[in-house]
Amino acid sequence: MADASLPSGAADLHLHTTFSDGKDTPAELIRRAHALGISAVAVTDHDTLEGLEEAAAAADIAGIELVPGIEFSAHYNLLEVHILGLWVDRRAVALNRLVDEYAAAREERARKMVQRLQKMTIKVDFELVRQKAGNGVIGRPHLAQVLVDIGAVSSFPEAFKRFLGRHAPAYVPKLNLKPEQAIAAIHQAGGLAVLAHGLAGGLGGEHVVALVEMGLDAVEVVHPKFTDADQEWLVNLAEQRGLGQTGGSDWHGEGWSEGKMGDFLVPPPCFQELRERARLKPFAADQQA
Ligand code: AMP
Ligand code: FE
Ligand code: FE
Ligand code: ZN
DSSP states (O other), X not given: OOOTTSOTTOEEEEEOOTTTTOSSOHHHHHHHHHHXXXXXXXXXXXXXXXXXXXXXXXXHHHTOEXXXXXXXXXXXXTEEEEEEEESOOTTBHHHHXXXXXXXXXXXXXXXXXXXXXXXXXXXOOHHHHHHHHTTSOOOHHHHHHHHHHTXXXXXHHHHIIXXXXXXXXXXXOOOOOOHHHHHHHHHHTTOEEEESSTTXXXXXXXXXXXXXXXXXXXXXXXXXXXXXXXXXXXXXXXHHHTOEEEEOOOBOOTTSOSXXXXXXXXXXXXXXXXXXXXXXXXXOSOOBO
């Protein structure tokens, strides 16, 4: 049953599926959003567009608006920053090229992480990690799951703390993508480029401003990691610079998420403004595949 307390037109514009590190398949994710009474969702898997076709079909059936999206990890000032693309054309050539490059780099990285673990006498098999990722892009959560399965650790937090975390011994960084490259690929695909969870994860206000000046169209002002002060600062920035205001739950699945789907919504007027902003976006030269 839809939750009658949610305003019609409310949107959750940051969600993950099994095609990256989420627990729900795209169809399950859409059904969950529908049951909660959410009107529009953006599927924003890490560095992949693979889940969008299934999500679009499920959204049609459920009568939900799907915003096709992606969440790129980029490097800036020795920090990992996440840039969302919203309303991207999933057939755009430059975007697909970047996504293919990213997937290959993630495979290579996962192999290196497995090798590091093996050198530490942890018996991990790359093929098991590959299987965990299924059709999706391979990432550290899949490695963490295998470490739990083989009994090398007893939990995800332990896997990250001892082996996979940013400062742990088996960590290998991802593709060295610049924020400008992510923004350009998103723009060529007709999408809005958005700073995800800015101010969270070590990013200071001056970094957020520098990233905005690289050509972002909007910033997240709603995210489970934000304090009230973060939110206020970001809303102010958006108003001063004429940026769109977006956000969402960053849902990764039951028990895998800080934020619950339905609890972090973009209000209808903000969502409509974003949609209009995307519609008016000048079409950057690109060919569809
Ligand atoms: P990757 O993109 O392969 O670097 O993996 C990043 C993902 O790992 C994040 O999106 C989280 O889902 C997960 N993750 C990162 N740090 C932790 C942690 N300390 N505990 C549990 N999961 C984590
Ligand atoms: Fe994630
Ligand atoms: Fe993120
Ligand atoms: Zn995310």
